[in-house]
Amino acid sequence: MIENLELATLQEIWWILIATLGAVFLFLNFVQGGQTLLFDVAKTEDEKTLIVNSLGRKWELTFTTLVTFGGAIFASFPKLYSTSFGGAYWVWTIILFSFIIQAVSYEYRKKPNNFLGQKGYESFLLINGVVGVLLIGAAVGTFFTGANFKLNEYNFVTWTHSLRGLEAAFNYFNLSLGLFLVFNARVLGAQYLLNNLDFNSVPELEDRLRKSTFMNFLIELVFLLVVLVSLLVMSGYGVAENGQIELMSYKFAGNLIANPLNIILLLIGLGLVIWSVYITKFKDANNGIWFGGTGTVLVGLVVFFLVGFNNSCIYPSLTHPQTSLTIYNASSTHYTLTVMTYVAFLIPFVIAYVAYVWRAMDLRKLSLDDLKEKAY
């Protein structure tokens, strides 16, 4: 049945799947946010141990989602994969670097004779939580603001800026998006820990986490406003009726209005994030993560939808706009997208067993007693 769908439909389905993976990744960044809380919220060694062990049971999910996100883009939009990774070389290389050092840090941090010391591995977690997330935000920002590349007639990429992608971080919009994600991850991290930990042996930590949720939200709000207002007023690249790619005024405001679903998702998403912070701070609720997480996913979806649909460019070229990428010119073939769509039917099963295991493992809150048996 899938094989009978139009190519354009498959391209749209796959952009929605990529958006979903990306949005879920932003939610799972609570791990990265939680890692940064080690440095200001945790005050004692016990608190640190609890936080690391709580996050340490989830970090691989985030990591796996990132790897799958990369693989899915490779398979469904190979031109985006080759242009962005090969072009914006340094920004991606540094992001990867920050994830390599994260991957060993949980396991090695407390092990005797670990060569780089506990502080070393904790600083790795901080770098991953700050630099990694910030640059991911900056890289995603270039989907809106554009990047410095040209493609030749064989679709091979040449980058036209000497910083090879790092220049993205010097654009106020990209930077704001990155900082928004960093603080959003910290909000989610605090909310996740409130949900996951047993505070009987560390009563003060609970209070600090609530405060941290609120304070980080206030900072997040500043960057969120910058991002939102900029999006509403900025110009964006799109495909005009004559097939030419042009810079269009109020492109993203137009995209937002063009599909009411975007507005609904955005409002519900933002509402849920605000609600989650409110109940965490003022109602002593410990389930804020579910609202904050869902809200993040919805806002994340809108971010990807705004650049993907309504004849927009998912990766505009600033120097050679006609070589800009859209979901229609950057995708795999009808055949490959069909095959991959069949594979995507596995996703509900994956979500089901992840949810089942998450629930089974977290039925009881994590306490210091649990860590006597096996701990990071």
Add this chain to the structure above:
Amino acid sequence: MVEAIDIGMVNWARALFALTAMYHWIFVPLTLGLSWIIAFYETIYYRTGDESWSRLTKFWMKLFGINFAIGVATGIILEFEFGTNWSNYSWMVGDIFGAPLAIEGIAAFFLESTFFAVMFFGWNRVSKKFHLFSTYMVAVGSNLSALWILVANAWMQHPVGMVFNPDTARFEMQDIMAVILSPIAVSKFTHTTSSSFVMASLFVISISSWYLFKQRHQLLAKRSIVVAATFGIVASLFVGFSGDEAAYEDAKHQPMKLAAFEGHFEGDSPSGLVALGIVNTKKQPGDDLQSFHFKLKIPGMLSILAQRSTTGYVAGINDLVYGNEAEGVMGVEQKIPLGKIAVQSLADYKAAQKSGDEAAAANALQTFRENEAYFGYGFLEKPEDSVPNVGIMFYSFHIMVILAGLFIIVFALFLFFVYKGNIEHLKWLLMAGLPMFFLGIIAQEAGWVVAEVGRQPWAIQDMLPVSIARTNLDSGTVATTFFMFVALFTALLIAEVKIMITQIKKGPEEVK
């Protein structure tokens, strides 16, 4: 197609990929094999309820975790390195190559990472049965991920199931089943996973030998050896079988690789296999030098390996480079001009399309289609560029094979004496067991050198040389990245080894 090829960049990018892959492959085989061995131990615990099996399971699991982390860390780089350093490749074959990578993520990595948390932290949180199930799921997940990445690798060795689209300038997939079930994919998967089981068994043998040598944890060591040696011997036999199959497939699809790892310059029939030899590294295709300073040959054996017949003709490097009409071998020398026609006609096609000259476009396209099979050869400068480094290939292949044979003997001896009951007194055997894991690593790395160096100069066999597959980057950038990764990986490796040794010295938990 590509204006000026920066060979320095290509070589740095190759070095970076080789570095990442070789570091990655120190840890991954252990993950692939140890996950099964641990699952077997836990099964025995589940069936018997004997707590000493639980302690044994947890001990090996601890070592598994230390190893797993660094395997994950080095793995993510490989996926993204295709994009960062080989972006032309990523575009040209992303339509095919991306699919197994995405399937790997969806169908394997989540299985592995989700159940990994249960396996490690779920002892008191889920039922014994579910825990055992989770341990098996980690083994299944990690081996499934190996399946998909090896399908991807096999496709690079033997591209099937696709067609070149001149409009998009890329290869496009036509038949996913041909990609998945390609004979190279099957032999690659079976050979790689079974050899990983061997390596994990050697890991257990090495550590258990050390305990017996030091007269510590003797029960644990002997029990570990029983399971590991049994698993190892079965896996070893399979390695031999699948390795033979891999060589046979090489002869069909990558004859240059086979000729290179055998140092086989002149085609002959029946063809002998050089069992041992010292390669003359000065020897070049087409010259009169001897290819070996010394060699020990088994008559007719290469014919059996490559052609499944005692008298089969096996083409040598010279035949493959310069052609041998009598034997029906087309040489690279004859393929290059046809390849250049293909490359030029593709450029003509593009130019004609741009100027709107449909007749010229159709003409150019027809010429392209006629010579398409040699497209990749159009980028080679001279026929000799198609020959991988014979010295590296010969030694890597022979070291791998000799070690594989040795491992069978080692497993058999350990199994025999552990059943006989006196293994702890056989110092010579325990001494011999100690370095086995390191020899296992050498055999593994040598195997990948054969597979990957043997594919040079191709990124995709016959289709796309590495010089075109690269990203348009300057060599300084890639060299900087290379040294960044050398420093990082080395630091992490030192950390891993130190932690591992400390944990091994500590040993399993004692009975409380």
